[in-house]
Amino acid sequence: MTLPSRLVKSFKFCSIINPNFLKLGDTFKQTRVFSMPHLLDYSKVSLDFNPLHFDADCALTAGFQHPIVHGMLLASLFPRIISSHFPGAVYLSQNLQFKQPVYIGEEICGEVEAISMRDFKKKHLVKFSTRCFKQDSLLVLDGEAMAILPTLQLE
Amino acid sequence: MTLPSRLVKSFKFCSIINPNFLKLGDTFKQTRVFSMPHLLDYSKVSLDFNPLHFDADCALTAGFQHPIVHGMLLASLFPRIISSHFPGAVYLSQNLQFKQPVYIGEEICGEVEAISMRDFKKKHLVKFSTRCFKQDSLLVLDGEAMAILPTLQLE
Numbered sequence: 001m002t003l004p005s006r007l008v009k010s011f012k013f014c015s016i017i018n019p020n021f022l023k024l025g026d027t028f029k030q031t032r033v034f035s036m037p038h039l040l041d042y043s044k045v046s047l048d049f050n051p052l053h054f055d056a057d058c059a060l061t062a063g064f065q066h067p068i069v070h071g072m073l074l075a076s077l078f079p080r081i082i083s084s085h086f087p088g089a090v091y092l093s094q095n096l097q098f099k100q101p102v103y104i105g106e107e108i109c110g111e112v113e114a115i116s117m118r119d120f121k122k123k124h125l126v127k128f129s130t131r132c133f134k135q136d137s138l139l140v141l142d143g144e145a146m147a148i149l150p151t152l153q154l155e
Numbered sequence: 156m157t158l159p160s161r162l163v164k165s166f167k168f169c170s171i172i173n174p175n176f177l178k179l180g181d182t183f184k185q186t187r188v189f190s191m192p193h194l195l196d197y198s199k200v201s202l203d204f205n206p207l208h209f210d211a212d213c214a215l216t217a218g219f220q221h222p223i224v225h226g227m228l229l230a231s232l233f234p235r236i237i238s239s240h241f242p243g244a245v246y247l248s249q250n251l252q253f254k255q256p257v258y259i260g261e262e263i264c265g266e267v268e269a270i271s272m273r274d275f276k277k278k279h280l281v282k283f284s285t286r287c288f289k290q291d292s293l294l295v296l297d298g299e300a301m302a303i304l305p306t307l308q309l310e
Contacts, residue, residue: 038200045196046231047187050238058243061305071246072234076201076227083205088213091226095250150216 022086022126022152027113030081034069036104042073069102074141077110078130082147085154092146094130100140102132108140109133115144117152124149177241177281177307182268185236189224191259197228224257229296232265233285237302240309247301249285255295257287263295264288270299272307279304 043049051058052068059067075096083089102108109132116127126149132141198204203225206213214222230251238244257263264287271282281304287296 032202041196041200045193045200046228046235048231048235048238050234050244051242052238052245062243062245062303070231070234071249072227072231073201075230075249076203076225079205079225079227080201080203083203083207087206088217089205090207090217091253093250093252094226094230095248097248098246148217 020154022114022117022124022149022154024114024117027111028081028085029109029111030077030084031107031109032077033107034073034102034104038073039067039069039104042070046070046072048072064101064103066103069104071096071098071141074098074102074108074132075143077108077132078112078128078143078145079147081110081112082128082145086147086149086151087155088150090148092125092148094143094145096130096141096143098141100134100138102134102140106134109136112145120148124152175309177269177272177279177304177309179269179272182266183236183240184264184266185232185239186262186264187232188262189228189257189259193228194222194224194259197225201225201227203227219256219258221258224259226251226253226296229253229257229263229287230298232263232287233267233283233298233300234302236265236267237283237300237304241302241304241306242310243305245303247280247303249298249300251285251296251298253296255289255293257289257295261289264291267300275303279307 039053054067079091111131113129114126115129118125128145130143130145134140194208208222234246266286268284269281270284273280283300285298285300289295
């Protein structure tokens with residue numbers, strides 16, 4: 001499909017005047033590598049001492065090669081990514097499906113993509129697709145989040 | 156409704172021989188009060204420094220009386236409760252709806268209730284209703300979690 005030149009100019013114009021405003025399809029990524037000290041620190045603050053995260057035999061019995069990173073620590077990537085671009089963002093909901101184990105030392109890429117947005121009381125209600133990958137393209141955590149952003153301007 | 160005496164005996168017998176095994180409807184509760192040091196420790200390990208959790212003006216602009224506890228820190232109550240009764244539990248999914256803000260110093264009661272269960276590869280696939288309350292009965296966080304338990308025996 002070829003767009004009328006008037007519309008093409010209009011799109012270009014929008015992208016020129018609002019280069020730093022959130023648009024549908026915008027994707028933000030951050031990578032992390034979790035270490036044993038991270039897991040210990042997380043356990044201390046969450047009080048979650050599930051041996052699955054520390055004990056090799058427990059992890060093996062559960063079907064994993066090694067102790068695994070806490071799921072909620074992994075999921076913390078999503079509000080971190082959103083709020084680093086939109087300070088003051090308020091989380092309304094999050095769903096999480098844990099697809100694959102994440103081991104200490106693995107590089108994890110968290111990705112957050114704006115998939116719907118509407119104005120809401122002078123703020124912005126935005127739904128994000130929230131996913132984590134390892135080994136480039138292996139999906140380890142899938143889900144969606146809904147947040148209220150105070151502005152669509154990116155930091 | 157009056158149960159036949161044979162059934163009553165059967166129920167009693169089950170409860171006598173399996174007093175420490177998970178049953179549908181079993182509910183586990185744990186309370187926590189989050190402090191500013193907890194929020195700081197959580198921010199350090201999650202790298203989530205959203206000013207909503209530390210800056211009074213930012214919280215006010217977002218419509219809250221004070222800075223609020225990180226949602227994912229609150230949500231960490233659920234795997235903590237489940238794994239404290241079932242060490243080695245593996246999280247498969249969690250959904251979260253944040254209903255009310257949680258402030259520093261508020262007593263939060265996390266509740267996890269077994270709402271469905273089935274055998275799964277010599278283990279047990281259990282769906283839990285997962286909720287947090289403050290002020291006794293004010294729902295602040297609602298959702299469900301699915302986990303694989305290595306055993307139904309309670310610790």
